[in-house]
Amino acid sequence: MPTIKVESQLEYDVRQPTNMLFKIAAARTERQEVRNERLVVQPEMQMETLEVGLEGNTMQRLSVQPCQLTIQYEAEVVSVAQSTDLGNVAESNVGSLPMEVLPYLNPSRYCESDLLGRFAFEEFGQVQPGLLRVQAICDWVNEHLDYTPGSTGVMTTAADVVLQRTGVCRDYAHLAIALCRGIGVPARYVSGYAAQLQPPDFHGFMEVFLSGQWYFFDPTRLAPVDGLVRIATGRDAADVPFATITGDAGLTSKTVSAVFLPE
């Protein structure tokens, strides 16, 4: 059971009264224990903590007056390793999927699984169903995209990425999610921390539903899967930005870190 120490610090120049939502705290789930957590905002102000949706996304909401705002988070996260016995994990029959899993079969803003369904079936329809097939999708994504910071933007979608063949972590995840949904495997986006990621930053990866449970996959292969720490879960990156700003505030500094603690 690896333990990961995560930290982040964001600084903003808030120029007008502004509403801010932050998704930077590690999620508390059955698979992820959070210890020694600390969240500090400066200057001191009232902060509301919300939980949204069935996946336990936690967010902080602040109404901020003009100031230099700093928000700092740290925690130690103990995560339960997921099975790696790939050959034995099958796909769930669509007729027996739990109801809360069904929406993750639907196309979403950045994962046009409807548009890419025929492509997904053509490429992966003949592969053995289950973890092996999801692995094949992740391999395809990894091999056919070039990881190129700056090549995509916040509105880049899975379909864009299939065409242009470049992207960053969120694009890799979006494409893999769209292809999984396209062959009938529920898949969703996870924002988080990632131990050993270079350069350190927030990370985006995905989670697929197989044999009755969710499994993490990171098609970028930029960090070990057992070092992934969930912050928030959504249909795609549209649901889980680390900050949502309504008003006028500019990010002036961002520092993120995640390291394995010695056991």
Next chain:
Amino acid sequence: MPTIKVESQLEYDVRQPTNMLFKIAAARTERQEVRNERLVVQPEMQMETLEVGLEGNTMQRLSVQPCQLTIQYEAEVVSVAQSTDLGNVAESNVGSLPMEVLPYLNPSRYCESDLLGRFAFEEFGQVQPGLLRVQAICDWVNEHLDYTPGSTGVMTTAADVVLQRTGVCRDYAHLAIALCRGIGVPARYVSGYAAQLQPPDFHGFMEVFLSGQWYFFDPTRLAPVDGLVRIATGRDAADVPFATITGDAGLTSKTVSAVFLPE
């Protein structure tokens, strides 16, 4: 409190073992009472009823062997009329929105509010916030689109519609939803029945969150708002098709009806 009698009948040629999900039953909510409901499947088979999500979407799930399948639904729905005092309904401050409403500010597959945000602000940023502004959006959509069956498909998005200026009910709703989200008003898609709709069919409209509650709007103006009956609620039409088919089944007949009952 209008009462609407709704009926639908779908027939399928099921050619292989097929999983089918139906969203055709009226939702049971605080604002919508369902009486004398009857749902019949022929040939007789086991049917599972699921509720998905926070909006109380109800669906029927069937595993169907090859056959001629008929599914019939009928009910009487008493709906609580919503306020029509438009001038007095304001927009909610984003900082005080309930947590479960927040996802309806996010862009979705067919409602690219991120892409259309600047356009929305340019057109509607100066209009008085509240019901009047949402009404202005619906008026714009109604005036700038031509209702043209066949001009769009299942993958047509709000952005497509802004460009091509034609569509059907789902396109009208998608565009109005995208524009509402674009100016910071939570909005979602509702599939349903609509009394007096010509020709009778399932209908798609929208719901916006103002002053702490949800309000129906139908930018097509093809049916009176107090004759709208909710089946299911989603981010857009991707979430609420009347049928989802995994396998091989062709729709051979569809009959839909909705009429006001005398009070």
Next chain:
Amino acid sequence: MPTIKVESQLEYDVRQPTNMLFKIAAARTERQEVRNERLVVQPEMQMETLEVGLEGNTMQRLSVQPCQLTIQYEAEVVSVAQSTDLGNVAESNVGSLPMEVLPYLNPSRYCESDLLGRFAFEEFGQVQPGLLRVQAICDWVNEHLDYTPGSTGVMTTAADVVLQRTGVCRDYAHLAIALCRGIGVPARYVSGYAAQLQPPDFHGFMEVFLSGQWYFFDPTRLAPVDGLVRIATGRDAADVPFATITGDAGLTSKTVSAVFLPE
């Protein structure tokens, strides 16, 4: 030197004074001799014959008063067979391409070679340059698309087709053209007649520039290459519709035929 007898007849219900441009006559080029040509319009009216561009596109222009219009074309076309010694035909060096060929390296409305360039290089960058590489592109297009009438429309582009994997002749040609331009091979769209095409209709195919001359390719494989008859040449289908109508006229009948004459 195969000889092909081509015929077409178009009928229109002209409801207002309308300008009509027709591109239905076989082009007269070094490689294509046109004999026994006949073009008849009923009712009798003045008809202007225009030649546009460097490729010798011929078109008929009419100003039509309200009427039932019939335009009939027939001709015998003797075409010079092109080399089939695929292994010996190389790609031209971009630095020595004739000036009039250069525009056919540029992206066009339905052939987004800029967007698809990286994909083209990834798939075909390692293939031996020349006719064999163009053949590989045509094979890929043929194998990865399903020929599905009705699956695409007049605004479908090569990028759309890569994603959705279905199309008709113009889509096959657009995708192959985009991929050729993407790897630096000039390519253009040709509208025409095609002997043995089933069902008979106007056809769309492509032409690529290799070793100093243009070669026909038909990625649909629906008709023999030596039965292809050029009507008009353009950057893509936007340039060569068989009819361009400004006014109000509806096509009520279209008959097309192309057969090899016995030698």
Next chain:
Amino acid sequence: MPTIKVESQLEYDVRQPTNMLFKIAAARTERQEVRNERLVVQPEMQMETLEVGLEGNTMQRLSVQPCQLTIQYEAEVVSVAQSTDLGNVAESNVGSLPMEVLPYLNPSRYCESDLLGRFAFEEFGQVQPGLLRVQAICDWVNEHLDYTPGSTGVMTTAADVVLQRTGVCRDYAHLAIALCRGIGVPARYVSGYAAQLQPPDFHGFMEVFLSGQWYFFDPTRLAPVDGLVRIATGRDAADVPFATITGDAGLTSKTVSAVFLPE
């Protein structure tokens, strides 16, 4: 008859044998006289001058070995002022357009006039045809877009711009061209120099065909129309980049200048 002194200097780090095409020399047309022209390449090498297409586009082609390449251009351009009597210039009847003008009615890569046709007719169908209508299109473009360097890229199209409402000179021109074609007015893209442009750079504007001749329009309003100097003409920016590079060469410096000379 204003005289404009134009100069440009481009420097490249050429890392491999590279083919380069430059479009930086002022075009010689009936409306534009070029004097005291000087084009220098360093290191000294063979340079081929090509003219492409009916619009007299001139380009320089070089095969360059690895080196630090500098290309310098200067000239004095005397241009014939175009009519500004807007009310008297009508649109040409489509039935009498010269054959070489017809392709500029077709949609092109970055000007999707087919997609935007209905929008164009809705917005501008009722405006008096002629220069006044083209002016109305340019005004609409200028008022509805924000000039925002960096907001668009080389693959941004007119349809993108209608949605996102930001762009630079090429985007302004593309949108105005698409709208003109959409209402049946031939329009094309012109790259050039522009006196008084701030900051100095190459510029992109458009030309429309009215009453039998071409007229310049610059929807950005960033420079006076009589200070516009044509380099090259095309369907859109895809046809007229100032440099086309096949190989490996990076632009390390670009200096452009255009000033009115005292008469």
